[in-house]
Amino acid sequence: MNLKTKKVLNQYIYHVLVLIAGFIMVYPVLWMISGSLKNNAEILNGSLNIIPPNWRWENFARGWKGFGGTSFRTFFTNSIIITGIATAATVVSSACIAYSFSRLKYPGRKLLFTLMIMTLLLPGQVLLIPQYVMYNRMGLVPSIIPLILPHFLGQAFFIYQMMQFMAGIPRELDEAAFVDGCSKYGIFSYVILPLLKPAVITTVIIQFYWKWDDFQGPLVYLSKPESYTVSIALKLFADSSSRTDYGSMFAMSTLSLIPVFLIFLFFNRYLTEGISTSGLKG
Template identity: 75%
Template sequence: MMGIKFRKQIGKVLYHAFVLCFGFVMVYPVLWMITGSLKNNVEILNGSLSLIPPNWRWENFANGFRGFGGITFVTFFKNSFIVTVIATFATVVSSACVAYSFARIKYRGRKVLFTAMLCTMMLPGQIILIPQYIIYNKLGMVGSILPLVLPHFFGQAFFIYQMMQFMAGIPRELDEAATIDGCSKYTIFSRVILPLLKPALVTTVIIQFYWKWDDFMGPLIYLNKPQDYTVSIAIKLFADASSTTDYGAMFAMSTLSLLPVFLIFLFFNKYLVEGISTSGLKG
């Protein structure tokens, strides 16, 4: 009996040791980048895997914040926040409305529209990249943030489908009871469905915020003025093939760019888990 308990304890120790080692390997590149923000170019490029800087160079953050071309990184962070917040808000509202119509309202052509929406999830983004650019260029929107936020006002297929799955677990008896009380479909959505949809809505906020904050291709294609650049583009501009790249400043700004997504995850983590793991009401 003691031998069995001992083997179980050894198994637990080995399991946790393996998980810790695997987790450290996964986060090591991020840790190396964070500590690299306190090193100079020589210390970064010498191939050392050490996480402890020989000299703590806090001036890298000051150099990074100065930006380039007379534009500080405060401007780039502000641009990223504007684009990300607008796109996230638009995605949450529009996707919830579309998901409600597909999940709860019967009308002619609903199945055709739902099938078309699913087909858009199967298309790689590169396929529609050129047609979208041509359309926005003809509309005179290239050079502004409109191409980066406008599509999000019409729903995102992934989040629409996610919310539909969550709504499937909400009893339809609630809709029927609200209808008997004289509620319209709009009132049912705003007062019955929307409050119960909170975990799915917060999950959408977190994921969409991540995606939009990290977006590089969109700003690269549609923004052509340095004062309009987002953080992802600005960090890339630290790498200059014609001169010396300040890797310390680049890593410093990359580290700061992780803070918004880290804080979002830290404060809304419980809603993210609930939105993914649950479907419908808790009894």
């Protein structure tokens, strides 16, 4: 076997192994989508076949009706409102705080930055009870405000990520803008923010994923069915006291993937660039 043939063979083997690994990773999602078109018996028979024997589209109609007089349209609307506001607030607040830590000098800046980094070491579960007590005393429970309000104060992970990206932006641009008459706010708005686009879009993607999939927060702070999010509503399909409609549950789970898929589809090309913090692009 000559070198060229061996190289071609290795490429074929590599691509076959990648396809197999990719199929294994995506198989659970395919099985869920397939389950949205099956009845309970077909789902629970233990078959690994992802092709439904009968395409039961009525699962989507039945699942969309929801339960307790509340349709899944309400749950999707609640999730979109909470996720959209929280994501926008995270982007704006984190970018502003990152700019202040990265570009401005003021007393206590290093101390505040150290305290912010320390918050990354705290598990969310540790903060759950103190935050609940605080919001409850403020009269904000039950409501969606506790799920949104913290995001207006920045998120440490995204602040640090944006700071790393800003480190690749030459300070000479700030100085040139200052000479041209820009204030610090103008430098941030017209110089830093446009160049921060990859990091901003990375924040949008990751924060949207996290907030859309959040189960613990809505479970703690929401008590009325008309205020539930998709994550809570999907859990309520599994009823331990009666027969669970798995087909409808999988149908609504499939629909819940659409916003996440669209966000990734439109913005994925910026994801690697934002995470790598490779600096300026032409």
